[in-house]
Amino acid sequence: MSERPFLDVRDLKVHFRTDDGLVKAVDGLTFRLERGQTIGIVGESGSGKSVTSQGILGLHRHTRAEASGEIWLDGEDLMTVSDERLRQLRGNKIAMIFQDPLSALHPYYTIGSQIVEAIRVHHRDTSKSAAKARAVDLLGHVGIPHPARRVDQYPHEFSGGMRQRAMIAMALANDPSLLIADEPTTALDVTVQAQILDLMRKLQEEFGSAIIMITHDLGVVAEMANEILVMYAGKAVEHGPVHDVFYEPEHPYTWGLLTSMPRLDRARLARLNPVPGNPPSLINVPPGCAFHPRCGYTGEVEGARCRSVVPDLAPAGPEHLARCHIDDARRAQLYATDVKPRL
Numbered sequence: 001m002s003e004r005p006f007l008d009v010r011d012l013k014v015h016f017r018t019d020d021g022l023v024k025a026v027d028g029l030t031f032r033l034e035r036g037q038t039i040g041i042v043g044e045s046g047s048g049k050s051v052t053s054q055g056i057l058g059l060h061r062h063t064r065a066e067a068s069g070e071i072w073l074d075g076e077d078l079m080t081v082s083d084e085r086l087r088q089l090r091g092n093k094i095a096m097i098f099q100d101p102l103s104a105l106h107p108y109y110t111i112g113s114q115i116v117e118a119i120r121v122h123h124r125d126t127s128k129s130a131a132k133a134r135a136v137d138l139l140g141h142v143g144i145p146h147p148a149r150r151v152d153q154y155p156h157e158f159s160g161g162m163r164q165r166a167m168i169a170m171a172l173a174n175d176p177s178l179l180i181a182d183e184p185t186t187a188l189d190v191t192v193q194a195q196i197l198d199l200m201r202k203l204q205e206e207f208g209s210a211i212i213m214i215t216h217d218l219g220v221v222a223e224m225a226n227e228i229l230v231m232y233a234g235k236a237v238e239h240g241p242v243h244d245v246f247y248e249p250e251h252p253y254t255w256g257l258l259t260s261m262p263r264l265d266r267a268r269l270a271r272l273n274p275v276p277g278n279p280p281s282l283i284n285v286p287p288g289c290a291f292h293p294r295c296g297y298t299g300e301v302e303g304a305r306c307r308s309v310v311p312d313l314a315p316a317g318p319e320h321l322a323r324c325h326i327d328d329a330r331r332a333q334l335y336a337t338d339v340k341p342r343l
Contacts, residue, residue, distance in 0.1 A: 013066075017064055091122060240317070
């Protein structure tokens with residue numbers, strides 16, 4: 001039996017009971033991640049990406065969420081550890097970079113005091129002066145100029161890119177083994193995005209952290225990830241190495257995401273093709289393949305299987321999985337003749 005990977009998520013389900021019905025935000029998600037590797041989780045808003053990260057952090061506890069499955073991190077199942085142990089792991093072994101640093105950072109405390117708190121809550125024997133020196137060092141490490149002065153400034157005195165760098169510095173304060181980045185570059189302009197991604201890549205090389213990159217931006221994933229997990233309606237619909245998913249995608253939803261993405265490396269002679277329709281309600285997920293109401297290829301499957309039978313996440317190549325009823329050979333033919341020319 002092979003050795004357990006650093007992060008092993010097995011059949012994770014996070015459901016919420018509401019007055020309108022059961023919201024299946026994450027519905028049976030499985031993936032693995034090794035140290036020093038990056039997995040990109042992509043999909044439209046409402047696909048379950050952020051709830052997945054919250055589930056790994058245990059933020060569903062003591063809420064109305066109903067969570068099940070296994071989340072093994074370095075030999076510990078985060079679903080069964082005590083609340084106290086989970087608090088020890090958060091910010092120490094697992095850290096999070098949030099999408100909006102302005103709302104994630106406290107407006108009434110200086111950047112330095114918030115980093116100092118992140119350090120001392122896990123290392124109580126560290127003095128305030130030593131923790132502040134570490135904060136100054138971290139701010140300089142993530143590229144903030146004049147860190148000894150900026151450490152005493154407030155979040156509103158930082159630009160958007162500088163706030164995101166400060167968030168990364170705080171996340172790295174205790175050298176975490178797992179870094180979860182939830183849309184870390186969405187609110188930033190493209191030049192700052194590139195700087196932040198380059199920074200994360202360098203820091204990963206230095207610290208050897210595993211990274212979960214949650215985003216709707218396929219360009220970010222292409223830049224950062226080793227493998228891609230495509231989510232739709234709370235489930236994984238495609239999972240594989242980044243090269244395979246970009247150059248040999250197997251699911252019609254992934255085809256739609258790729259053909260709707262603008263490219264700068266070649267002239268585009270036709271209009272972008274957005275995925276038709278809207279993501280489904282997670283309370284009333286369509287029967288069968290959840291993507292079938294938006295899919296233009298249901299006619300390729302005999303009978304009404306797309307509308308009645310949930311497809312399995314089945315092998316579509318070495319280390320490549322897809323959740324689709326269309327025959328593998330026919331999918332490859334459709335991609336070559338209908339999709340690839342539009343990319």
